[in-house]
Amino acid sequence: MINAYMLTANGTLARIDWSSQEPLPDTVIWIDLQNPSADEETCVENALGVDIPTHEEMSEIEVSSRLYQEDNAYFLTAAVLSRADTGSPSLEPVTFVLIGHRLVTVRYSDPMPFRAFAAQVVRPGFGVVTGEGILAGLLDAITDRIADLLEATQRTLDGVAQEIFANRDATRVTGAIDYQDVLRRVGTSQVLVSRVRESLLTLSRLSAFLSRPGGQKTDKALARSFKTVARDVMALSDHALFLTSNINFMLDATLGMINIEQTGIIKIFSVAAVVFLPPTLIASVYGMNFSFMPELHWSFGYPFAIGLMILSAILPYVYFKHKGWL
Structure with a gap:
């Protein structure tokens, strides 16, 4: 044009x-x-x-x-x-x-x-x-x-x-x-x-x-x-x-x-894994099918195991908060 x-x-x-x-x-x-x-x-x-x-x-x-x-x-x-x-x-x-x-x-x-x-x-x-x-x-x-x-x-x-x-x-x-x-x-x-x-x-x-x-x-x-x-x-x-x-x-x-x-997300998953690791270990121990276990026939065995798992989860969380990692 x-x-x-x-x-x-x-x-x-x-x-x-x-x-x-x-x-x-x-x-x-x-x-x-x-x-x-x-x-x-x-x-x-x-x-x-x-x-x-x-x-x-x-x-x-x-x-x-x-x-x-x-x-x-x-x-x-x-x-x-x-x-x-x-x-x-x-x-x-x-x-x-x-x-x-x-x-x-x-x-x-x-x-x-x-x-x-x-x-x-x-x-x-x-x-x-x-x-x-x-x-x-x-x-x-x-x-x-x-x-x-x-x-x-x-x-x-x-x-x-x-x-x-x-x-x-x-x-x-x-x-x-x-x-x-x-x-x-x-x-x-x-x-x-x-x-x-x-x-x-x-x-x-x-x-x-x-x-x-x-x-x-x-x-x-x-x-x-x-x-x-x-x-x-x-x-x-x-x-x-x-x-x-x-x-x-x-x-x-x-x-x-x-x-x-990404590091923050990975840190959250890492902390969650560490927090739930002790309760998982306790639940695994008391989940074993042995005939002779001290707490097996104890009337307070179930609440004791639950409380122990909760306590084992709280302690790492408190420790991480004290260190400033959360």
């Missing part, structure tokens, strides 16, 4: 329907290729005189394959987070082709920043309506989305911490902690932060490529925008690294609490 945005007379952008049968208007500033077919790629290539990278070429991990220049065109590929709200986030390559003051984006996914930016760019007062401005705005929208995801992850981890380290009395009132759910949330946060760090790495390389000496010439306002994006990416990378260490701590704490709970 081809989404073309042209500059109108009042200085704003408007989306137009453009097909291969029509010449490309000179006022088109941004061409967004979403899941393009071979014919659509050929159409844009013929209109702009550049080779649009394929999905396989966009997915290559070499930096030289993701960031390069051909003649007056800059090809910048970044891994953008997609489907972050579904619990199964994925990284999808997005290529930005900057040709003079015109931008072409090639993507095979529908990340939220693109949807939000496409709705924002057609509003009056957007700002710089050039290819460089669109690129700066898209990068800013992507970093804003990553910042929101990291903040949401931080809130999730704060909730996990409160649940894990809650007061034991409060836990008894609200019920036992579902450690399986806790581990699931911690694992989901780890997957998300891992994807975010990979995306930030590609964005950091892209920002460095744009700001390198002899790179794309932009005015001072756009240069400041690119520098701001680079600083935001660096700050978000530090935050993601902090969250990674926090997630590892939460995972260790959760596993530790699970071990404590």
Whole structure:
């Protein structure tokens, strides 16, 4: 699908329907290729005189394959987070082709920043309506989305911490902690932060490529925008690294609490076994079928055996309570 945005007379952008049968208007500033077919790629290539990278070429991990220049065109590929709200986030390559003051984006996914930016760019007062401005705005929208995801992850981890380290009395009132759910949330946060760090790495390389000496010439306002994006990416990378260490701590704490709970359960069974061992021994002794037993014909033999079993159960219990083992 081809989404073309042209500059109108009042200085704003408007989306137009453009097909291969029509010449490309000179006022088109941004061409967004979403899941393009071979014919659509050929159409844009013929209109702009550049080779649009394929999905396989966009997915290559070499930096030289993701960031390069051909003649007056800059090809910048970044891994953008997609489907972050579904619990199964994925990284999808997005290529930005900057040709003079015109931008072409090639993507095979529908990340939220693109949807939000496409709705924002057609509003009056957007700002710089050039290819460089669109690129700066898209990068800013992507970093804003990553910042929101990291903040949401931080809130999730704060909730996990409160649940894990809650007061034991409060836990008894609200019920036992579902450690399986806790581990699931911690694992989901780890997957998300891992994807975010990979995306930030590609964005950091892209920002460095744009700001390198002899790179794309932009005015001072756009240069400041690119520098701001680079600083935001660096700050978000530090935050993601902090969250990674926090997630590892939460995972260790959760596993530790699970071990404590299991140890407590095993301790209860061990104490119960020790408490009932003496009464069982006494009952076994008096359950033997020997003909000559001193208490066999004694009228107080039965209550004596019962009392002895109760006493032998109480004494270990009192001893354990005195030692603080219960």
